[in-house]
Amino acid sequence: MRLPLAVSLLLFVQCFGLAAHLHAAQQVDIYRAQALVKSQSESERNAAARATFGELIVRVSGQRDALDNPVIRAAVPNAQNYLFGFSYKSSSEKLIEGTRSFTALALQLDYEPQAIGKLLKDAQLPIWPAQRPKLLVWLVSKDQRGLSVVPEVIDMQALNSAASYRGLPLVFPKHDQTEEMLLSAGDLWDLNLEKIKAASVRYKADAILIGRYTPSSMGPIPPAVIVDPLATEIAATDIEAPGVPQENTSAATELPVEPSQGPWLAEWLLIHGDNQTTQKDETPEVKGLFNNAIEQAADYFANQYAIMPSSQGAQPIVLRIGNIKSFAAFKQAQAYLQGLAMVQRMEIVSVTAESVVVRLTTEADVRLLMNTLALGRRLNLVQENVASVVPQVSAGNEASSTEGEAPLPEGIDAEAMADFERALASEQMANGGAAEVAADDQTSDASVTAVVPAGSLQDPLVYVWQK
Template identity: 30%
Template sequence: MRTPLRLCSLPLALLLWVLALPAQARVVPDLYEVVEAVPSRGTTDRTAASSRGLERVFVRVTGDAAIGSNPRLQPVLQRAQRYVQSYRYETEDNQLYLHLSYEPQAISEQVHKLQLPMWPNNRPGTLVWMAVDTLSDGRSVLRQEDYPELFAVLDSLAIERGLPVEFPVMDLNDQRNMPLGELWAQDEQAAERAGVRYGPDATLMGRLLQTSGERWQANWLLIHGGRSYAFDASGDSMEEVALRGINEAADLLAQRYAVRSDSTSQQSAVVLELSGIDSFADYTEASRYLQELAVVSSAGLLSINGDRMRVALTTSSRLQNLQDALALNRRLQAQADEGPIDLSGYRAPLGSAEHPLRYHWR
């Protein structure tokens, strides 16, 4: 059994030093790295590839698939080599490839300067279930082992959008927990039951229907954060309607979590109270996480009392954006709203010292 550590007895300088440490958040890797096919090692080809690669990075970072058409971004793309951190060449199957790594801080500065959305790299892991109904074979579950090319294309698109996805293995456990009929019906209870072994933050369910020899239709359902989003797609192939499902899911999640800064944004302090801080290790990990939040510009320790710590989070984001970001950390459990109401019926604003955001660290 762990012995609780009374954090209030620690030197304040040490506590502030810990608060400044980077967080150990679950993040999407390689947002700033791309590979471009090039015809030669020449400067002209490298310059063109750097511009194409930088546009792909901005798509991932902003969550906006059409960001390349934004006129404000064009001057940045024309000077793409300024943002290249490193590059190297590689040849595979007689094709020359250029591996490019871009400077994250420089790109973040441009996102802020151009007032573009910033999708933090701590993103919802999404479990994707799909069923198909073809004219020749009827209805079945889409399995990776049966359609390896399709799943490879979907995985590549997810990487391009910066969306972490996972596909069920469809073994006997998955078949029992997610029968074909419930998958086709897009049963949300079945999705919750079948997803337990994978622990996703979001679930995407798709049913793909071949309506004629060259026409396809798909119905998609994205389940995340207690909400459901339904959308449709149509196209000339199964691959096309499947790709549109991944794209639309990325759009929806980016719209929810992307933070947009502008010249009129005002910094504000939100008070957060965190219980369950039973040891110095808990304190260190929680402090790191809060300091690293993309929607937070600074985190200042206010007080420690027993297993509770209070922190002032400085942010220019809306309170809902901050709460959405906090909801992605499974170690944080939102607590019941206990804001006091005085005799006149007044309740202090949520996030104030009198009515802080309350979470439990688990």
């Protein structure tokens, strides 16, 4: 495959850069629920289904108020009808009923995704797909002894419980010796973002949540001292947490922290790409801070990635995909796109010497599709102006020659590329001649002078496939 030099260089830089900080979203089993029951009776199982149904709907839809929907409320009494399987395991937990105690059984309930999807669609509620962003959580607390980057066990339990309820995968720092050299409690308390981001790279998370919390008896949380990485005259090690002696910081991490009395104050910073959102909170118990923080974070991500049924129905979005160097690579990209929850259908539009153009029929808009592709990290977005240097040629036609073409990239066999193009042409014929239709569309729209939306045949979204 002959690549123009500019495109070849761009692909190399992007692929090399991505490999250095590749993140990966996590697949969450959002259609599974757990419950403790006394026996394997049908009545116990149906009661457990009704009890867990609300949690499941909130997790799949991403909407905290989903149970207020009349369609969902009407479905709760028949929750068992949405199951496709269940299983039991032994448990050491006890259930108390009056004066009697029972050894509980752990019941796993598996709900049918298609049935739940139809219910949410009937209720006009969104579906937040199972591919969820991994959230790295940094916590720093302050008490009478100073700062501590090691939270109490109850803090972790509260975070994990809230995250499990919403289907949000969490990652926690290791706080090992290497990390302690990069980041101190004072750095976290001051929100030294340069150091926090540097220490976060190893976890390959999709977003970072930083929580600073303290009992209200310690006074308000002071404004963060954002360290300017360009201010070289001030060493980062000289920055101290406001009002906290530096020598107390390390000691606090080594000694057990005495239980403090509420109410509790917290400030949270959520970093997701170029977006930063802050939240202040006050609760009577410390676990309330973490429940609220996870709820807010889950609401944010659901707004970014949940698929809302459109009143306009399914719509087409066109992608131009580069770095497809074999038919096997194309099939991988095809399987990935067709596996997205929002994609109903994928058609091949055209093939060039540099790329493949596909039309996706989706239940989502361009913004949501781009957010989802960014989360998956399999397709890397190219700047829009790069599309102008890539000639568009329908499958089955000869690619137009361009001056300054680069030689065939090393490791790419010309004969294999010819087989690849023939295989794609055959694939197009199986899809009903989408390429010819696309060519007709382009001809008929050539005289249109109105602004063409991104993701159309005239202005496709340009991506590079990452293996």
